[in-house]
Amino acid sequence: CAMSKFASPSPKVGVAVFLLKGNSVLLGRRRSSIGHNTFALPGGHLEFGESFEQCASREVKEETGLDIEQVELLTVTNNVFSHEAKPVHMVVIFMRAVLADPDQVPQLLEPEKCYGWDWYNWNNLPEPLFGPFETMVRSGFDPFPAHQNN
Numbered sequence: 001c002a003m004s005k006f007a008s009p010s011p012k013v014g015v016a017v018f019l020l021k022g023n024s025v026l027l028g029r030r031r032s033s034i035g036h037n038t039f040a041l042p043g044g045h046l047e048f049g050e051s052f053e054q055c056a057s058r059e060v061k062e063e064t065g066l067d068i069e070q071v072e073l074l075t076v077t078n079n080v081f082s083h084e085a086k087p088v089h090m091v092v093i094f095m096r097a098v099l100a101d102p103d104q105v106p107q108l109l110e111p112e113k114c115y116g117w118d119w120y121n122w123n124n125l126p127e128p129l130f131g132p133f134e135t136m137v138r139s140g141f142d143p144f145p146a147h148q149n150n
């Protein structure tokens, strides 16, 4: 059947990474059609045949040059961006990881997609946060390992 011009695109899958360092998390201000000018975790679209861990490591490497380890699944959320210029339905898989080399410094490898990466204390996050991430923070989500006191 002819695609109705009102048909909405099918849901996409994004992988976002809580890269933890002490009590801080790595965030970048997005320069993108989705969540422009909001602070977001590094991450991106799951590509064909990738595991969640492979996508997390690839996207963090592509965007920041950082090598990560101890990559593990935290949670999944369902996000419909209906007010954006192009409506998007994005299932977001949230992962946690740490730096393979604690001294490695993030680089801005995709300046056309991000204004810069920086470490932010979990108790003093910048604003505005990227929608799916803000929902998690507002719900009281704690990405840190249970034994770590914040």
Ligand SMILES: CC(C)CCOP(=O)(O)OP(=O)(O)O
Residues within 6 Å of the ligand: 014, 015, 016, 032, 034, 040, 041, 042, 043, 044, 045, 059, 092, 132
């Ligand atoms: C959850 C979120 C990081 C998914 C959005 O993906 P993105 O716009 O950062 O996509 P790419 O990094 O793959 O370009």
Ligand SMILES: [Mg+2]
Residues within 6 Å of the ligand: 043, 044, 045, 059, 062, 063
């Ligand atoms: Mg990317």
Ligand SMILES: [Mg+2]
Residues within 6 Å of the ligand: 043, 044, 045, 059
């Ligand atoms: Mg990508």
Ligand SMILES: [Mg+2]
Residues within 6 Å of the ligand: 042, 043, 044, 045, 059, 063
């Ligand atoms: Mg990205």
